[in-house]
Amino acid sequence: MSATTLGSLDLNLLLGRFDAQKGTILGASRTERRLSDLDGIFLDESAYRAARALGDALIYSVEAVEPGAGDGDLHYGLGVIQPGRIGQEYFMTKGHLHRWRQAAELYIGLSGSGVMLLEDEATGESRMLPLGPGCAVYVPGHTGHRTANTGTTPLSYIGVYPARAGHDYGVYASRNFRCAVVDDAGTPKMIKR
Numbered sequence: 001m002s003a004t005t006l007g008s009l010d011l012n013l014l015l016g017r018f019d020a021q022k023g024t025i026l027g028a029s030r031t032e033r034r035l036s037d038l039d040g041i042f043l044d045e046s047a048y049r050a051a052r053a054l055g056d057a058l059i060y061s062v063e064a065v066e067p068g069a070g071d072g073d074l075h076y077g078l079g080v081i082q083p084g085r086i087g088q089e090y091f092m093t094k095g096h097l098h099r100w101r102q103a104a105e106l107y108i109g110l111s112g113s114g115v116m117l118l119e120d121e122a123t124g125e126s127r128m129l130p131l132g133p134g135c136a137v138y139v140p141g142h143t144g145h146r147t148a149n150t151g152t153t154p155l156s157y158i159g160v161y162p163a164r165a166g167h168d169y170g171v172y173a174s175r176n177f178r179c180a181v182v183d184d185a186g187t188p189k190m191i192k193r
């Protein structure tokens, strides 16, 4: 499919007007993930149940802009992850691979402090990289990625990816990432699950 042209795009698709604190982009579609959407992904199941007993807190939101679906087109999303922990593990995203596996993605930190957990699908090699203002994290193709808020304020960031990328949640829904990011005396630490 050919890429989207200048003349075919509305102003809200050409110019993203976003609020990094509110996690909003004018005209974008919004997805919210609550604690109940993250059942089974945290290490400490009793801490998860205790948190659920208190309610179904909003953990993160993503607003996505999808100007077109052509081969050369890009999509992007503004994510905001709330601060908090389940046991020692920080609030985090579900995490995914791209359906079109070779699609890379660039994450740009806007505010707050967090980390990205990257996992090579073929080798299982895992890396933890900082994400916050001044950080751009390159997620190569074939790499599972999950983002965690390791600070005390909301973490906001933008991720830019090929329109063809898609989101594949299936792999980690069945086996989770190999590593987790936990608070170790005030410092984020990557440990084996």
Ligand code: PA5
Pocket: 033, 062, 076, 077, 078, 079, 093, 094, 095, 096, 105, 145, 146, 147, 159, 161, 167
């Ligand atoms: O496309 C991306 O990688 C991001 O915009 C994510 O969708 C966002 O960080 C939320 O994570 P997930 O899609 O794993 O729930």
Ligand code: MN
Pocket: 096, 097, 098, 105, 145, 159, 161
């Ligand atoms: Mn992605």
